Amino acid sequence: MEKKELISEGKSKRIYATDQPGQIILEFKDEASAFDGKKKGIIPGKGRVNARMSDIVFRQLEKRGIRTHHLRLVSESETLAWRLDMIPIEVAVRNYAAGSLAERLGYPERTELKSPLVEFYYKNDRLGDPLLTREHIRELGLAKDEQLDEMASTALRVNEILRPFFEARGLILADFKLEFGMREGKMLLGDEFSPDVCRLWDAETLEIMDKDRFRRDLGGVEEAYAEVLRRIMEEETGMTVYVYVTPKKGVLDPAGQAALGALKSLGFDEVGDVRIGKYIVLKVQGVEAERATERVREMCERLLANPVIEDFRVEIQE
Amino acid sequence: MKFGVVVFPGSNCEADCYYVVDKVLREDVDYVWHRETDVSSYDCLILPGGFSYGDYLRCGAIARFSPVMEAVADFASRGGLVIGICNGFQILLEAGLLPGAMLRNTCLRFICRFVHLRVENADTPWTNRASLGQVLRIPIAHNEGNYVVDPETYRRLEEEGRIILRYCDPEGEVTQEANPNGAMGNIAGICNEGFNVFGLMPHPERASEEILGSTDGLVIWESVMAYNREKG
Missing domain, CATH: 3.30.470.20 (ATP-grasp fold, B domain)
Structure with missing residues (x-):
């Protein structure tokens, strides 16, 4: 059209x-x-x-x-x-x-x-x-x-x-x-x-x-x-978007390391590594799911995550 | 010379910076509110320490979208002098005016104490009154000063002499033990390509008078004033 x-x-x-x-x-x-x-x-x-x-x-x-x-x-x-x-x-x-x-x-x-x-x-x-x-x-x-x-x-x-x-x-x-x-x-x-x-x-x-x-x-x-x-x-058109922000591979995660140490000392020897990140829940209205994903990715790139040190993953629930 | 101290909601070192410029350096100084969009009347902008916007999300992440930051970026792109101290440094990183990012200190604690810093480049607007290898005693006060950058950029920073200050011991040795926060290469302060933008974790404004236990921070202020004078 x-x-x-x-x-x-x-x-x-x-x-x-x-x-x-x-x-x-x-x-x-x-x-x-x-x-x-x-x-x-x-x-x-x-x-x-x-x-x-x-x-x-x-x-x-x-x-x-x-x-x-x-x-x-x-x-x-x-x-x-x-x-x-x-x-x-x-x-x-x-x-x-x-x-x-x-x-x-x-x-x-x-x-x-x-x-x-x-x-x-x-x-x-x-x-x-x-x-x-x-x-x-x-x-x-x-x-x-x-x-x-x-x-x-x-x-x-x-x-x-x-x-x-x-x-x-x-x-x-x-x-x-x-x-x-x-x-x-x-x-x-x-x-x-x-x-x-x-x-x-x-x-x-x-x-x-x-x-x-x-x-x-x-x-x-x-x-x-x-x-x-x-x-x-x-x-x-309300939907919920879940954003997971985690330290990038290879980037040191001091909090994760501390938690790993604590887990080991508690006897959880099976734990190989711990990465601690952020979990963000967004309510989004008025856009289609595909567009919402695109927009939230943009939000991550611009604000919610720092691409120098962090990775992110976006999940959408309609 | 006219300084502007940029104030974000949550800044808490702006009065210290203002005081040093006004009472110690005896130069002109204004506070610049974060809603300001014109900073062209200043010779040097100071982004002070603090917890801008509560440091929510990441230190400096929200402050970088303040209206004033567009003006700061524009000012810097025209060669204007910008110094970011502590949270100010974090804001410059988030804004992309300097490369890299800050992680939490490896010790996971807020560190507030004097550290020693070695001057790695004495030919910059910020260190021309210091000598190469000079050791400065200046305090730090932060929770996220663990500087990190990709290996390629790190190499460039080194090659181009843009690493200005490194954490060292009192003798000037750059050692693991002298690194308070885990920063890559003991980095305490770096410059942009043009050397007009400087970010550092230590607080020179807290080491600018005898009564505070050190005047080593003065060399940074005196350098930038000398640079500005010579530039005319």
Whole structure:
């Protein structure tokens, strides 16, 4: 699969063609914007977090029977997906009142709603992405009634899957928005799922862990994104790597010699030699086993072992 | 002449070095924090002894990745004078600015006492005020001073006169008995190819005043000052 020309560039992603018909590459940018592009900034590492999080969340949804455009992660900050004919409607699902909904209903921020609520917004920067009723949508001809029904029911199903998913990771999914598109007559979930398009609060401290940190200048944006990803990846691809560092052959090992002497004096005459080294256990997340081995070897060469005097061996347990 | 004493978390000889430069040598001196990235204003950098980063993993292994070490390497590559004492020497080894590595002392104990050192090359920035074969009495204080290097590099160090100090007896004989820690070839101090980077286990800053029982360490400071003056 080869990356081809740029098809379009949005506020947070660039879309590229590939040499595979119907498949595109989504490149997630570190650039952030809010309030319909009126506020702009950079969140270092955001592209990486959003690509990985979308990969994990979409795979989770696919596993539970939701059809999405997602195919796979192709680099740190790029995913491969089916090209969709996008429906210009954003579908929001809300579990708590926050942002514009709190204002509209006159609820205090963070009021839990009686039941999850679905809203449609017009994806149109010029108009400021306004809230739409079904009648508006019919009038504008943006989608058919059956499509709207499908979008709403899929969105609620996504909520049923993701609310407990995040809860298990110490995060409250307050709300999120989805975008859908058509491919070969079928509706697929498109776009991304990341802290850019949802509200996540820490279940214990209620700390804001999403783009609201950027919107409201709360600071620690980069850290919050990284923390969300860390919690999601923990169970996703965690593996344990064991590193054994031992004195190189021929290098004198004073501690080993001392232990050898002590063993001999205790009558363990069968002991011919003792080498004393280090045993290091690493928890590694978010990489394939092969890549993890490669990375840990690099860690050994650069820091964990001194190649002048030490050898090392790496074992991986998935 | 302007000295900079590089301070890592866990350094504990920086005040001694600073004191010697300031009060004994009466030269300019600053502390250089490990987060510093520009050391270009100094003539000589001192990496003092101590337990940088708790000496976790290996002595000097973590300190070498401090931001300042990139600046130190750059400074050294331009011919800047760098002296690493004890833990400072270990950091220079881990950073690859000097060849070799340190093992634990063969006796498996921390040794803190005066030793005798023979000057093996008196034509360096660090020893030009000493005479060849001169015996210096300077203390050591370390647990990992058992210097080791591959045989090929050892041969090169010898051939190029980069072994500067060897442990010896009071008469200047380099013997097994005079080797406190098991170091290969009784090595106590070595230089890089350009002789501008010097690493040694003994502490010259602890032997720079009569009241401390020896002033033999002064010859190293006086040498580097003379070198800097002549270099202009």
